[in-house]
Amino acid sequence: MKEIINCAAYSQGNRIADVELNNVHEALKETNQFVWIGLHEPSETVLRRVQQEFGLHDLAVEDAHMPHQRSKIEMYGNSLFVVLRTGQINLEHHIDFGETHFFVGTNFIVTVRHGSSVSYTDVRLRCENTPHLLSKGQGFALYALMDFIVDKYFPVAQELEQQLEAIEDKIFKEKPTRETTEQIYMLKRELLEVKRAVSPLIDICNRLMRLEISCISTEMRPYFRDVYDNVVRINEILDSTRELLNAALEANFSLISISQNDVSKKFAGWAAIIAVPTMVTGFYGMNFKFMPEAEWEFGFYAVIIFTISACTLLYYIFRKSGWL
């Protein structure tokens, strides 16, 4: 896969030209246009090139090298550096995390994708199809990309909710097992990871919609408020899933105990039933000279019939009182 996915100049919302990375400084001279560059795991050479063309801060470029960072927003003079952790559900119903870095300046936006994040070509196309919106500048491009990234978290949150529901079904409709406990734990682990990726986004959106940032027009604020709203909703879903998960862990535990209770009762019930023949045969096993019915021809059968009847009676009594 190539490093430079896309590199174009836009004026009044329309793509006016594809630009060579080395000629970007030419394009930047024009005041009423901006350059939008999309990179994918770029080499150090390309990143250094970008740094020189746009005059980026050392620390930001160093960060852009390495993925596995925290989502954050930072101002370096007039330009903005944003790191967003991306998350999406893959075909095996697992979550793939990636990362995208954004450099936004007065007339440019650079995106650097790391890991398994989805390509932004579609977002760019959609932006190019609404020139009246894209004419708001690189701020709108940033919004469109963030909105896209945040929207990808909705299916992630829903997947977690569905896994919780599957666990609920297991807990309340089936027997408690080791697997259920492990699944609850593993879901919690996954949830904490998603939460760690999502929660810093609240602060990032908050600052984008409140702070005076020279490279983003104030007109964009309602848009970032919209992204903020989505992030808050995802967060709320995660939080209540987490609280339910804790409750599920405890409910599961209660049911394990109830189930243990059931085992004890069942065991006690059967032990009582089995005690009957033991007791009866014990009596007739005694070596007394004079025992009633011992000499009776049908004594043996009578005892067996009596024992079976007593056991059956006990069985129904226990059944009715819920011990068996």
Add this chain to the structure above:
Amino acid sequence: MKEIINCAAYSQGNRIADVELNNVHEALKETNQFVWIGLHEPSETVLRRVQQEFGLHDLAVEDAHMPHQRSKIEMYGNSLFVVLRTGQINLEHHIDFGETHFFVGTNFIVTVRHGSSVSYTDVRLRCENTPHLLSKGQGFALYALMDFIVDKYFPVAQELEQQLEAIEDKIFKEKPTRETTEQIYMLKRELLEVKRAVSPLIDICNRLMRLEISCISTEMRPYFRDVYDNVVRINEILDSTRELLNAALEANFSLISISQNDVSKKFAGWAAIIAVPTMVTGFYGMNFKFMPEAEWEFGFYAVIIFTISACTLLYYIFRKSGWL
């Protein structure tokens, strides 16, 4: 059901005319009157019409399309966009959630109902019957509607409290069962959902009673403070119900263990009683030549009587010490 429930102009608190949606801009020209429109799941056409008539922001109208949003309040220039999640108890004692969106401007208020929310015709009638209050403008209409929506949450919170009390009765007066645990869990789930709907209302009321909002007269502030107060009370009910529910889950768990203890004790008690005949008959089942009473005519009966007496004695001892 029609989309446009009501569309009228009000002046000094009195309904002066029904207005056609297409002629609203005419009515808006009059400075000392306001237009109140009630919509129910409107089509895109109607919404676009409304947007044009009142000059609403794109993002707000997009939101108004889709229900299942979070309660929120947003300023777009001079107009206000409010989303409220509604909740009410239905006949089956379940909670129906709905949603209502409000657009409030300098001389208009538009309500958009989604889902199973109750009609606001009664609220409108009540407002029309108190012209001295409605003369405060569209701000009062917003207050009346919010008050109505918030008031509907009181029976919801009470329903949850009653369900908790029913669970308490089950826990402390009956045997612990799987069903109780499941009911506690399900009540917690419901409670979290209500909480998620209600808690953003605190912030919304707070902003209505504090912020300088041009389209709502400051005279209205005590009224929104009143709604705020109700929301805080509902929230407190929900919070203490939640805390009690957690305690109930733990109490239930304790009682399951005590109940398990009881089973163990009962089992041990009966096992001890049954051990008596086993032991006695064991002794007399030994094949010794010389055994006392073995040749005695009433030996068998003596042993039986002795055994029964011993068992009865044990039974009373265990009974007294609480093992049976």
Add this chain to the structure above:
Amino acid sequence: MKEIINCAAYSQGNRIADVELNNVHEALKETNQFVWIGLHEPSETVLRRVQQEFGLHDLAVEDAHMPHQRSKIEMYGNSLFVVLRTGQINLEHHIDFGETHFFVGTNFIVTVRHGSSVSYTDVRLRCENTPHLLSKGQGFALYALMDFIVDKYFPVAQELEQQLEAIEDKIFKEKPTRETTEQIYMLKRELLEVKRAVSPLIDICNRLMRLEISCISTEMRPYFRDVYDNVVRINEILDSTRELLNAALEANFSLISISQNDVSKKFAGWAAIIAVPTMVTGFYGMNFKFMPEAEWEFGFYAVIIFTISACTLLYYIFRKSGWL
């Protein structure tokens, strides 16, 4: 019981005259005096009369009708509306909640008692006995009443602490029972209710000691700080009682398990002891032709003595190792 308990005018800390409710506006004309009215569950007529005499806000008067509100403080123009939930221990060691509403203006204070709150006649008398303090105006009357209400919560908090101590005794000195668990739960319920009544008082006192309130002289601030201090102390007692209660619930649970352990051990111990005669008699119950001592005259007695000795030995071994 009459509705209007007391209605008098005060000047420089001295009660100068009893006033008829209908003539209050006369008394209000005098600049250097204030009117103090005490009502008890007043009828709508009386409340409306009061509203007219003092020019109170509609919403505040509506609230004053209905008890079962939340403690709160609200400014309506120059006058102050305060709602306080009262709580006191009754003769059966239960908590009675009541409510008192206060309207405070530039030269008046009106108290409206609801429910089982204690009469304020004593407070009034005490105030009248310290004219140098009451000369600070209606602000001092408000302080004296609040101080009285808050002081009533100390015995409430202490009652809860004592109930906790009683529960601790039960947990650590007696056997775990269903009743203990229920008592812990019920204490928690009561505690949450008290907490809900007390916690808003912190904010109320805070505002009285910080905000610029025209109808209360700034000289009064240290006094409200004093009430604040008491409320914070009550809150701290409630909070640590709550935390201890949670720990008690868990400790109780642990002890239930230990107690279950004890039952199991005891059961196992006795089962082992009883296994001895079963085993011994089993051996001598076998139908072998040649068995040692079977023909011995004292065989039977020897076996019994051996069995009893073995059992006694086992009993002491188990006793020592803590199983019995």
Add this chain to the structure above:
Amino acid sequence: MKEIINCAAYSQGNRIADVELNNVHEALKETNQFVWIGLHEPSETVLRRVQQEFGLHDLAVEDAHMPHQRSKIEMYGNSLFVVLRTGQINLEHHIDFGETHFFVGTNFIVTVRHGSSVSYTDVRLRCENTPHLLSKGQGFALYALMDFIVDKYFPVAQELEQQLEAIEDKIFKEKPTRETTEQIYMLKRELLEVKRAVSPLIDICNRLMRLEISCISTEMRPYFRDVYDNVVRINEILDSTRELLNAALEANFSLISISQNDVSKKFAGWAAIIAVPTMVTGFYGMNFKFMPEAEWEFGFYAVIIFTISACTLLYYIFRKSGWL
């Protein structure tokens, strides 16, 4: 013990004269000196005398009468009233709580000790030995006393930590007992009490190091920051002890369950071993005419040997698999 422990005037850090309480107003006339009075559970007469000499506020003096207050700091005009709860370990390793009140004005400091707090004579001596520091005025005396009081909480916190470690040893190295559970609970109770005494100190130090307080020179701020730092450290020790204590309670609980498991396994193992002779002797106890070895001379011994061997085998199997 006398009420007035010490009463002296200081100028430029040197003790210049002992003063009679009744002549304090003379000493206060000198501008460049301050008076330091130490009281111990003073009578009302002495306190009233002090109030008159220094012009203290009624409410502060009322508070100074009664101990069992909360730590707090209050400004009354130009003078400062500070209440500090003191705590120290006594010889029986228990915690004694006491209380000290401070009145600090432009040229005086009065300390009022209540309960089992340690005498401050040593602190005074140490101050007198560093005149270059004491020359900073009564603010330094306040610092020295607070520092002394806070330092006494370090051994308290360490005592709690040691008790926790003793409990850990009991939990992980010995058998779970009722006593351990009770000790955990009691330690938590003690910890909450200490926490309640210490946590308000953070706010007090914070205000001393930030607020503009006329009677304390700003030069003292780094010193109060130093006390603040110590209080925060004590608080952190308490907080992590609390969190570990909660974990210990749960770990204890887990181990109780594991121990129960062990009992069950042991019981099951022995029951299985005992089942062998029961089964074997049962077979040979049957009254069949034709039984193998029944007539054999060493049958009885053979069966006994076989049974013992089988039991021994089982014993080693169970031992290896961890059931015994």
Add this chain to the structure above:
Amino acid sequence: MKEIINCAAYSQGNRIADVELNNVHEALKETNQFVWIGLHEPSETVLRRVQQEFGLHDLAVEDAHMPHQRSKIEMYGNSLFVVLRTGQINLEHHIDFGETHFFVGTNFIVTVRHGSSVSYTDVRLRCENTPHLLSKGQGFALYALMDFIVDKYFPVAQELEQQLEAIEDKIFKEKPTRETTEQIYMLKRELLEVKRAVSPLIDICNRLMRLEISCISTEMRPYFRDVYDNVVRINEILDSTRELLNAALEANFSLISISQNDVSKKFAGWAAIIAVPTMVTGFYGMNFKFMPEAEWEFGFYAVIIFTISACTLLYYIFRKSGWL
């Protein structure tokens, strides 16, 4: 090991001279250079010397004597005093805590190492190799050292994560044991200790990147923001490890209960199987004159075969239903 590790003057990022501690005041006279001193557990003499040379505050120097402090940042006039707790993994996979103190002034930085912290010679060398960065002054040296210290916490946090994973494996793949519970507890203890060392760093970085500090150029702010970012990441790892650890404790507990359940079931299953021969032999042990097959030659064998068959059948039934 010597006390003074390093003592050099730097100008425009280059080391220009090694300085004697006693001649430092000479070097400080030059305006465009700064002195960087590295001390290791210095004696009081050396510290006093340093204090005189740089005019440090008494309290800061007193703190620098004693290790085992809390991480903190304090301003004393124009100079800065920073205490950082260091942590690193040693060869036995345990955590060694140490402490470093920093005095930073307008043209100097002094570091005082205590305990098992790593030498900073490497950091100094790295700084000297990037003179364009070191030319930013002593602020950069402080950044480089803090960055180094914070970076050392990453392997610490990862070690804790790995220990958690090892515990997870034990919980979900092996039998629950006492050791697992103890390991969970001990990991929590270690985690809380690391947390206590790391969490104050957030506030320290925050103040370094926000406050106006005269001795550190504002150019350094993005660098401290970078350190801040790392600290926040470490904190997040610790927090989610803690939450997972709590969940692990509960999951472990659930599995202990399930495992107890399994023991009970297994025990009950075997008891039922053993009950078969007991019952059968009981019947044939009765002393009736007329019993079927008693006189039959192969009766004994028939009974044995029947018993074994019944037991085997039961075994397979229990096996299938999961009781054995």
